[in-house]
Amino acid sequence: MSPLNLLLDKQKNRQLIALALPMILSNITVPLLGLVDTAVIGHLSNAYYLGGVAVGSTIITLILWLLGFLRMSTTGLVAQAYGARDIQGQYRLLLQSASLAILLGTSAIVFQSPIISFATALSDASTEVLYYSQLYFKVRIWSTPFALLNLALLGWLLGRQQPKAAMWQLIAANMTNIILDLLFVIGFKWGVQGAALASVIADIIGFIVAASMVYRELAKQGGFDFINLCRQLTLTSYKKLLGLNRDIFIRSLCLQLAFAFMTFEGASLGDNTVAANAVLLNLLLLISYALDGIAYYAEAEVGRAFGENNRQRMTESVTLATLWSAISAILFMLFFSLFGSQIITLLTSLEVVQQVAEQYLIWVVFMPLLAFGSYLFDGVYIGAAEGKIMRNSMIVATFGVFFPAWILLQSSGNHALWAAMSLFMVARSLTLACHYHYRLKVKVKLS
Template sequence: MTSSPRDPAQRGEILRLAVPAFLALVAEPLFLLADSAIIGHLGTAQLAGLGVASATLITAANVFVFLAYGTTSIVARQIGAGSERGALEAGIDGTWLAVGLGTLTSVGVAVAAEPLCRVFGASPDAIGYAATYLRISALGIPAMLVALAATGVLRGLQDTRTPLVASVAGFSANIVLNLLFVYGFGWGIAGSAWGTVIAQTAMATGLVTVMVRHASRAGATLHAHPGRVLRAGLTGIPLLVRTLALRAIILLTTWVAAGLGDVPLASHQVATTIWTFLAFALDALAIAAQAITGRALGAGDVAAARSATTTMLRWGVWGGVGLGVVVLAVHSLLPLLFTTDPAVQAALSAALVVVALGQPLAGYVFVVDGVLIGAGDGLWMAKAMAATLVLYLPLALWVHAAGDGLLADGAPHAVAVLWVVFTAFMAIRAAFFWWRIRGDAWAVTGAAR
C-alpha cells in the first residue's frame, strides 16, 4: 500500500523522525557556536584562529560522514527487508571502521597541526592560536567518528531520540567545561579545545552503549570482521568522494576569506558557524529522508519513497523561508554575541543578510541530499559534487583576485560578496539535484543497492 503526500500517517512518521533529529542536529553546531562566543571575547586574533582550526578539524572529521549517512542507508534497507541482525552487524562493522580511521586521522592532524593551519594564509597571531586549538582538538577525532557511526546505526533503526539525548548532554557539558577551562582556569583557547574533546568522548561512549544493547538483543556479533569492515569502507568511497569535494569548496571559501585579512576571516568564521547551525536545522528532514527512503526502497515501495520526498521537499523549502526571516530580523543583533570588534560586527551583519536569503534554496538542497543518500545513490552524488567543485572554483578565485578592490569598499562589502558567491555554489548543487530527482535512476529497490 502506497502513501499519499497528504497521508497523516506518513506526515506523522516524518515528524517522529525529524523532530528529534532537528533538536540533535542543532545541538551539534552549538559546540562551535559556544566556542565562537567564548573565544570571540578573548580577541579578534583568537576568533580568526578558531576559524582556521575549526575549518580544518571539521574537514578532518566530516570527510568520513559516510560513517553516519552510508550506515543509515544500509541499516534502514536491512530493516525494510526484515533483517534486524544484519542491520546491526553492518552498523557494528561501520563502528570498527570509525575506530581505525579516527585513530589514524587524529595522529596525522595532531602532528601536522601548524602546517595545516598555515595553508590558509592567516596572520601569524591567528595561526598560533589555530595550531594550539587544532593540536588538542585532534584528540577528539576518534570519538567524533565513532559517534557518527553509532548515530547512523540508530537512525537506520528509526531511532532519532537517542542521538538527541546524547547531543543535548554533550552540548551542556561542552558549555560548562569551556567556561570553566577558558575563564575559570585561564587556559584561553586551549581550554575551549579540551572542553570540546571531553564532551565529544562522553557522547560517543553513550551512543555506543545503546548500540551494543540493541546488538545483544538481536544476537548480533560485536567482533570486528576484517573482510566486512573492508567492504564497509569500500561501500563508503563514493560518499567519501562527494564529501571531499564538498569540504574542498568550504575550505576554498575559508582560504579566500583568510586572504582578505583577520577581520573578514573572523566574521566569515562566525557566519559559517551560523550557516552550519541553520544547515543542521534543515538537515533534520534529510535525516528523516535517509531513514524513510532506505526503508521504503528496501521493502520495494518506490511510491512511498517518492511520496515522502514530495512532502519533505515542501517542508524543507518553507522551513528555509522561516529560518531566513528569523536571521534577517536579527542580523544586526547576532554579531554582538560573538565579538566586541565593531569592524567584525559590521562585516558579519552584512554576511548574515546573504545567509538569510539563501535559506529556502538550502532547504531544497538538504532534503534531496538526504533522499539520494538514503537511496544509496552515492556514485552519482560523487560525480555531481565533483562537477560542482569545478564550476565553483573560478567564482572563488575571482573573489580572491579581486580582494583589494572589494576591500576598498570596506570589509562588510567584501564578506557579503564572498557569501553571494558561496550561495551560487548552493544554486549549482540544487540544479544538479533537480535534474536527478525528476528521473527514476536513483530509486533502486532491495535489501542492498
C-alpha cells in the same frame, strides 16, 4: 497523493515529526555549541583569538566531515537492511563501521604533525591566528577516535529509525561542551586550549552515551553474536561499505574544500574578515543542522523504501520532506532578516568584527532558500545508498560552479566568496533534484 493532501495528512506528518523532530532538536545543539564557542572566544580582547579558533576548528571539521561517510553510509545501508528485515546484516554493518572509525581516528592522531603543517601552509592568515589555530588543533585532535565512533554509532541508530537515541547522544555531548566551554575559557581562563579541551571531553561523553544506547538496542533485539560476526569481517565483506564510503569521501572532500577555501581565503583578507566569516558561518551551520533533521527523515524512509522495494513510500516521503524543508527555509529567512544583526552582536563584542559581519549578512538571509534542496537530496541519496550520484553532483558544484564563480568575481573580495558559496548550494540542489525526478524513481518498483 497530491502535495497538498500529503501536507494535510496527519499520520504521515506525525511520522515525519517522530523521525525529524528529535534530530532537529539535537542538531540545533551543534551550531549552538559553535555559537557558544564563538561567543566565548569572541569576547576575548583580540580578533586573532576568534580567527585562531575558526582556522583550527575548520581543520578538525575538515577531518571529521571528510570521514563523515562513516555516519552517512552506515545510515543508508542499515536503513535498507532494516527495510529488508535483515538483522544480521545490521549487526555486521555496526562492527564494520566501528572498526573503520577506530582505525581512521587513530591514524589522525599518529599523523597530526604533517596534517597541521600542511593545513596551515595553505593559509595566508596572520602569525597570531596561525599560532592559536595550532594550539587549538593539538588539543582537539585527541578526540578524533571518539568523534568518529560517535558518527558510526549515530549512523547505525538512525538507520534503525531510532532518532531519540541519537538525540540523547548529541544533546549530552553538546551540552557538556557548552558547559565546559564556559568553565574552562571564562572560569579558568584557559583561552583557546580550554575551548579545545571542552570539545575533547564532550566527544568522550557522547561516545559513552551512544555506546550505551547501542547496547540497549542489541539487548532488546537479541541474536548478537560478537565472535561469530567478527569471523565474518573479511575484506570482501567490507566491499559494499567501502565502495559507498569512497564515493561519499570524494563528495565530502569537495564539500570541505569549498568551506575550507572560504575560511582560508577569508583569512587572507584580514583578521577581522575571517572573524566575521566565522560568525556568519555559524549561522549557516544553524540552517544546515536544522534542515538536516528533515533530511534524516528522508534518509530513513528512502532507505526503508529501497529495502521494501516500495516506490510509493519513497515518492511520498520525498515530497513531504521537500514541502517542510521549503517551509523551514522561509522561516529561517524571516528570522535572519529580523534578528541577524542582534545575533551578531551577541556573538562578538568587537565592534569592527560586528561591522564587517553585517556587511555580508544579506548572503546568510537568502541562503536557506538557496540551499534547502541540497540538504534534502543529500538525505534522499544517502538513504538510496547512491554514493556515485552524490559524488558526481558535488564535483560539478565544486569545480564547475564554486571555484569558477570565485575566479570571475574575486575582485569583489569577501562578497565573491559568499556569492560562490550561494551558487554552489544551488548547483548541488539542481543536479540532485533533476537526477531524482528523471532517474532514481525508476529503480524502485511501484508498490
